[in-house]
Amino acid sequence: MTNGLLGKKLGMTQVFDETRLTPVTVIEAGPCRVVTIKTKERDGYEAVQLSYGEVKERKLSKAELGHLKKQQAPATRVLREFEKVGDVTVGDSVTVGMFKKGDWVDVVGVSKGKGFQGVVKRHNYAGGPESHGSMFHRHPGSMGASSYPSRVWKGKTLPGHMGAERVTVQRLKVVDSRPEENLLFVRGAIPGATNGLIVVRKSKKG
Numbered sequence: 246m247t248n249g250l251l252g253k254k255l256g257m258t259q260v261f262d263e264t265r266l267t268p269v270t271v272i273e274a275g276p277c278r279v280v281t282i283k284t285k286e287r288d289g290y291e292a293v294q295l296s297y298g299e300v301k302e303r304k305l306s307k308a309e310l311g312h313l314k315k316q317q318a319p320a321t322r323v324l325r326e327f328e329k330v331g332d333v334t335v336g337d338s339v340t341v342g343m344f345k346k347g348d349w350v351d352v353v354g355v356s357k358g359k360g361f362q363g364v365v366k367r368h369n370y371a372g373g374p375e376s377h378g379s380m381f382h383r384h385p386g387s388m389g390a391s392s393y394p395s396r397v398w399k400g401k402t403l404p405g406h407m408g409a410e411r412v413t414v415q416r417l418k419v420v421d422s423r424p425e426e427n428l429l430f431v432r433g434a435i436p437g438a439t440n441g442l443i444v445v446r447k448s449k450k451g
Contacts, residue, residue, distance in 0.1 A: 247327040249446025250275045250339045251297035252429070254354065254437050260420055260430060269420050272352075272429045274341040274445055279333055280318050283326070291329045295339060296321035298442075323442060342424035349448035351415045354437035358409035368402040412436035416450045 252274030260267045277295040285291055302310055302320045313320060316335055344350060364370040364385045373381035389398045397403075414435055421430040429445065437443060 246279075246329075246331055246333045246337065246343070247293045247295065247339055248330050249327050249350075249444060250277045250341070250343065251295060251323055251325055252341075252427075252443045252445060253298075254435060254439055254441050254443050255428075256439050257434065267420055267432055268434075269430045269432055270435045272431060272435070272443055272445060273427055274344075274429045274443075275339055275427055276341075277339045278318055278321070279335055279337040279339065280313065280316050280324065282329070282333060282335060292326040293329045293333055294324055294326050296324050298322040325444065327446065340424050341422055341427055341429050344419050344422050344429060344445070344447075346419055346421055348419040348422075349416050349450070350419060350431065350445050351413055351448045351450075352417055352431065352435045353411065353413045353444040353446075354435055354441055356408045356410055356412045356436045357438050359407040361405065362407040363404045364402060367404065367407045370402075416448045 252272045255271040255273055257268060257270050260269050275297070277297045279293055280296045281294040283290060283292040283294065296313070296318055298321055299319050300322045304322070305313075305320055310320060359366070363383055365372050365383045370383075370385070372383045373379055375382060385401075385403055388401065389396065414433075417435070418432045419429065420432050423429075431445075435443065
């Protein structure tokens with residue numbers, strides 16, 4: 246059907262077995278509805294468009310509502326395209342049951358925003374002496390020579406906006422899958438804050 250689905254991050258917990266403790270992230274994955282099927286003849290490529298997260302109609306634009314109503318789909322906040330795998334029809338439901346215990350997945354999310362940060366936090370600079378009179382504590386340091394090139398070197402790591410960017414964590418192991426509760430337990434941490442939108446798909450390195 247597809248190689249992945251949409252969900253949201255619920256948080257982290259621990260899972261115990263006979264020999265060890267495993268830190269896991271709990272993801273509420275799906276169910277997602279198939280809204281559109283892209284074809285090579287019409288669109289130039291093959292893909293499956295999934296919807297996730299029902300909302301009130303007044304929260305969507307007329308264009309978004311028209312697209313969903315054309316496919317007789319309910320008003321949903323998120324639409325994403327996934328690789329088409331096998332046979333699929335519009336209206337099908339994609340659930341977390343596509344992942345089994347022991348599978349490997351890639352998880353995509355938006356990292357937590359840190360705002361404007363300096364080079365010590367953003368690029369792990371060591372900084373200068375902390376003693377009195379140093380005058381160089383958490384600054385970026387030298388910008389480059391004065392006569393040549395008379396500009397800041399391209400690629401210089403400087404202060405700026407940190408976080409709030411798309412991050413993909415590859416090859417995480419599925420510890421447990423509960424289709425009846427739409428829950429997926431993945432070993433380790435994933436990007437994003439609690440209730441953040443998450444894309445879970447079969448690992449490219451599986």
